[in-house]
Amino acid sequence: MRLRCPQCGSKGFFSSWFKVAERCPQCGIASDRVAGHFVGAVGFNTIFSFGMLLIVLLLGTWAMYPDIRVIPLLAICFATAIVMPILFWPFSQTLWMAFDLAWRPADEAELDPRHTMGS
Numbered sequence: 640m641r642l643r644c645p646q647c648g649s650k651g652f653f654s655s656w657f658k659v660a661e662r663c664p665q666c667g668i669a670s671d672r673v674a675g676h677f678v679g680a681v682g683f684n685t686i687f688s689f690g691m692l693l694i695v696l697l698l699g700t701w702a703m704y705p706d707i708r709v710i711p712l713l714a715i716c717f718a719t720a721i722v723m724p725i726l727f728w729p730f731s732q733t734l735w736m737a738f739d740l741a742w743r744p745a746d747e748a749e750l751d752p753r754h755t756m757g758s
């Protein structure tokens with residue numbers, strides 16, 4: 640959640656909000672560990688964004704009940720559907736990679752030899 644490398648915790652894992660570095664500058668782990676690795680992050684982002692959309696829809700309905708104004712509610716939901724995936728994008732990248740590393744820890748071949756020496 641701090642947008643640091645899920646393997647070593649160092650900064651520099653992102654070159655911009657939308658762009659993950661090819662490799663961590665500290666430990667050298669690739670941000671795209673296997674072909675299609677990013678699909679998991681897209682899945683995390685989709686689940687989070689739809690969850691937030693559901694919360695906004697339920698809170699909006701609850702706040703306006705019984706006189707629900709559909710157009711303003713849809714406008715708020717639409718804005719949530721646009722903004723949430725953008726805001727959550729980098730977090731979905733690091734969270735997915737952290738889950739992936741928990742299930743399938745990095746072997747030494749994936750890491751920079753300078754990082755693993757002495758450990």
Ligand SMILES: [Zn+2]
Binds near residue numbers: 645648664665666667
């Ligand atoms: Zn790292």
